[in-house]
Every structure is written in C-alpha cells, then in structure tokens.
Amino acid sequence: MDVSSCENDDHVVEGVSKYGTTLKWFKVKFLGKGSFGVVHQVMPLENNNKVYAVKSCADEYSSSLRKEAEILKRFIFCHHVVQCSGDMLSVEHGRRVFNIFLEFAASGTLLDLIYNKKYGGKIPESDARCYARMVVKGLLEIHERGLTTDEF
Numbered sequence: 001m002d003v004s005s006c007e008n009d010d011h012v013v014e015g016v017s018k019y020g021t022t023l024k025w026f027k028v029k030f031l032g033k034g035s036f037g038v039v040h041q042v043m044p045l046e047n048n049n050k051v052y053a054v055k056s057c058a059d060e061y062s063s064s065l066r067k068e069a070e071i072l073k074r075f076i077f078c079h080h081v082v083q084c085s086g087d088m089l090s091v092e093h094g095r096r097v098f099n100i101f102l103e104f105a106a107s108g109t110l111l112d113l114i115y116n117k118k119y120g121g122k123i124p125e126s127d128a129r130c131y132a133r134m135v136v137k138g139l140l141e142i143h144e145r146g147l148t149t150d151e152f
C-alpha cells in the first residue's frame with residue numbers, strides 16, 4: 001500500500017484504505033485529544049454534506065487505535081454506540097498516520113456536555129435521566145454482542 005503520494009497540506013488530507021480506495025478530507029476543526037489520538041471534525045472533499053470525527057495517531061503507535069476501530073466495527077447499526085465507518089492511512093508531515101472515521105457527535109462527550117454553556121457544570125435531573133438511559137442502552141448493546149473487558 002503506497003500512501004507516500006498523499007497530499008501534505010495542514011487541512012486537506014488524502015487517505016487510502018486497506019482495499020485501495022482513496023478519500024480526501026478537509027479538517028474543519030480540532031475537537032480534542034485522548035489517550036490514543038487526536039480528534040478532528042472533518043468533511044470529505046467530494047461530499048460536503050457529510051461530517052465525521054476522525055481520530056488519528058502516528059501509524060507506528062496505532063495498535064490501541066486499531067483495536068478501538070476493530071471493536072467499534074462490531075457495533076455497526078447499534079444506535080447507542082458511536083459508529084465507526086472505516087479506517088484509512090494518510091501521510092502528514094512525512095509521517096504515516098492511522099485514522100478512524102467516527103460518527104460526529106455534535107455535543108462531544110457527556111463530560112463536554114456537562115461543562116458546556118447550556119449546563120455550566122450541572123445537568124438537571126430530567127436530562128440526566130435521559131443521558132443515563134442512553135448509556136445503559138449502549139451497555140446493553142455491547143453486552144448483547146458479547147464484548148468483554150478481556151478484549152480491551
């Protein structure tokens with residue numbers, strides 16, 4: 001797989017999948033950083049109606065992110081688990097980068113939501129009940145598909 005010809009612009013990235021398909025995407029903004037990578041809101045160049053959250057890390061340190069992608073792909077069509085629609089390799093600043101394409105959650109994580117302007121650190125009980133229900137439904141879907149903590 002040759003990804004060395006990919007574009008090297010700060011905002012436009014070209015990725016290639018393991019099947020050889022290519023996609024160019026535009027980094028709209030930085031969303032955050034976690035233990036395994038950095039996350040950007042992105043838009044495919046040829047489809048401006050789609051928005052994804054792309055989590056990326058250097059390919060040589062991508063084993064955890066690859067595992068995350070493999071686990072998420074088992075939860076396709078689960079409404080309460082963030083959807084992963086694939087992964088691609090790109091080259092940025094001369095380095096191979098592993099990227100996973102996630103369903104974009106406009107409000108970010110539950111923690112982001114708690115501290116946003118709307119809630120200012122405290123979620124009212126009625127809304128908290130709704131979020132708790134969503135978390136429990138997600139957990140149920142995860143258990144139904146047989147994921148155990150041994151696989152992490």
Ligand SMILES: Nc1ncnc2c1ncn2[C@@H]1O[C@H](COP(=O)(O)OP(=O)(O)OP(=O)(O)O)[C@@H](O)[C@H]1O
Pocket residue numbers: 031032033034035036037038039053055082102103104105106107108109112
């Ligand atoms: N699918 C998404 N949609 C929108 N924002 C996201 C999405 N995934 C991650 N983010 C943003 O990027 C940040 C980093 O996410 P990431 O999943 O890498 O780490 P985390 O889950 O917050 O922490 P850790 O990896 O340490 O458990 C999040 O805090 C969130 O603000």
